[in-house]
Amino acid sequence: LNNFVYTLISITDELKSHEENLIILNKLGFKVNGEYKKCSSMEEVIDTCHKFESMRDELEYEIDGAVIKVNSIAQQNILGSIAKSPRWAVAFKFKAKQAFTSVNKIVWQVGRTGAVTPVAELEPVLLAGSTISRATLHNYDEIKRKDIREGDRVVIEKGGDVIPKIVSVVLSERKKKNKPVKQPKLCPVCKSPLFNPPDEVAYYCENTECSAQIKGRIEHFASRTAMDIEGLGEALIDIFVDNGLLITYADIYYLNERREDIIAIERLGKKSVDNLLNAIEESKNKPFDKVLFAIGIRYVGAGVARKLADHFNTIDGLINASEEDLISVPEIGPSIAKSVNQFFINKINIGIIKKLKAAGLKFELNKSDSIQVKENFFTGKTFVLTGRLNNFTREEAGEKIIRLGGKVTTSVSQSTDYLIAGEKSGSKKNKANELGINIMTEGDLVIKLNNTVN
Template identity: 40%
Template structure:
């Protein structure tokens, strides 16, 4: 047989047997027979490399390691889900649907296990997998095509006659047995074990080297497509059946439910079997089955109206409270963290839990050495529910906040009326480090390549000790290149990323500084009002109060911040380093004036076609100012779904009320 014909035959055989093994769990040949076919394919492709195709089974572990992940924009957003927690919430979910639709309509549903993994999108063109990406922020994710190709249950080529373009959504996860094997291997190699299956799955998919991903026991279930019409089916349940015919794995516990009471019954049955499953689920997803009704119901800003995630109750266990550590945050907030005797809670080993603050510890009456109930709130965040007081030792000591900062020894303060104890020394090492991490993060200037672990490394080595040091790293290029985990290529990329941030938007720069009480909205208001950093830094308390959205606390915080001699010296050093924040100039309309000039706009309620952050950006880009409350200066109030007291107040004050569409129309004019 000619090499090309035999390679095509081997493709067909290997794909067929992989589907039977990984998806149907019904193999018809032995592992050794499969391996023999695979080795034959490798030998033929080695002799005829020109015949290697992207859908070849040999390409699952192909490709070189990446330097970084590129960005992928989803054609249709990957929305998140609103939550329900009990039977009443599910009934209220249906009641909301009926209020939106005609009362006489028959509603049926599909109930699906909510897997605890990582949401991904797979793009198939003419049946061939051409791209795979993470959910990301819902609109833009990371390109992990090479990594997803290593997941054996994801077909590289679809079976049957799929549509020319099919964008499949699903969950990559790790079974409990796979996590146990992986963690045993991690421990043998002296590495930290993964905390839970979700972390293991996410960490495995985000390996830059796909060969590492290939070594991890990952699995996949499809749960939808970006555009239901692509499948030619009328409902969710039928669509999932069609995905099966294309060779995509679909969870075996998916159920069609004709009534909401049947949904509730399915929820309780799923709750009963959750610990018998070979993988973790943390709830059940409920979707309106009919695609026509889904389209009529539409989406809110971040979630579809036609679906909800009914979460399982938190799982509890008992363990010993060994000790307490006190962590210092960026703003000086001191947070107590319980160190626990490791205990498995819902399949995850828990050894630490936040205690929030002194008031919370006193309310729960916690003592060192207590036997305590621990739960994973929402099946994610560990927390202590209560102590078993009747088993407390007589000499047990209550937990108290320290009098001095555990890092810099500065006296701690707990202002009257506040729950948080703080270190007010702005030059505390812990605060400085966390401020640097914040400055370079996405919430700050978003300096690519300077993530948390690299900032910690540079801070520990005293290469960067404050913000201006970041902008001087170009002079230490060779030092950076010599560090563990770096190299000249990495150093040059970080330096280029830093250089691209020397003229950041003023609002972005202010948010990056981490001034207490100054967030994204107030930073934008300050930018619009002052336009220049020097003018803001010199502003008085009264001048700051003139800015919409800036109250007494924020004004005092700004004055205190810019009055600090070390802050003033830092700003001088930044200016000397060529850092010059600029105010974003609003977009001018046809007449030369920005469409929203002189408008102070408040958003209230849930927006439907754009996110709240996008709406605020539109206001800023078009010359307007964002309001955080209804005040004398507020000129317009944009009203979304479930607008509350702010709408009522706006009506009482005769403010201009706009719908979302009316607001967008003002910009389009």
């Protein structure tokens, strides 16, 4: 293990500057990265960052940016920190690295909603510290727009140095045998006909018993933002579905009856099986809105699930609601209302709900599920969240606001009180500026949340 040391903390000595600390660390024998520079202006800072970017390919280690820090320790202490990062340091991200590779094959994957998504299988290539062999193509329209074909030489990059994507095709190297990709007419897994709804680019497999959809629905149900069943990940779900142990997500709560069958599966020991069963049992304590989100109704994210749970209080109230009743709920539009209504018309879904009820899951909103708070900064105000947050996901932030009496919407309008802007905020921030809407940073939000809860 090799590392660079960047920080010196002393309880007894008064440290003056970050630069001085690096010098002291070096004298003490610690390995300090020599590629740093103290700058006297923002122009010099930007020039230095660009210089570092030009050096990145010459270094013996991978970097994706530089960190700009306030040099004075006294000023660092005044600025302080938020939960996960200091206010006195900011990252300067470099342009995404690109690489050339070839498209070996384009395959089609089926998600939990039945959406069929194209994925490019690539000739493995090293890019920004990892070997890339696959990249999502999003949908058939994207393939046509970029004219991506099997056998093509392509340029790839990592979005945010994380997610690989195909940027363009090297047309000068295209071979005559590389033919345009055709949209499949049948599901690649179960061979059922595909359906393309009006005004949508996606194609769907409508066979709800398609094994790929079954695995996707169970994976969503068990995920961290839904029922949060630790240990029940994609690999284990594949094994359980392939071995007939899971057909629907309701079957998860009856796996304790198949304990010996599970233990008999290769690679699964008694302790890991018992840990999984305990995690499944623990998930029964999740509140109604989490269960509602977990069952995977199309268009019903965590925020919508919370609104529906708050309005109807019980699953039976929601099942019996008409589309008109659903549309009467603030921020529930026709698409969501129709989707919810269609989900509960399906007798198979009702049977799964009954099975989950019998297993002991919560299908009504208890008073304890809602935090009772006095009037505070969030009460009665409307918020919009945009950009990437560091301390929590946008859904988690929205849930905290709602629990404190605020309202979260998806679009900026005259009725918006605050826009909470994370990293890489786009058009919503521009519109908020045009309308004169108050803009909060994630740091501002954290402070308001802490002040309200404390």
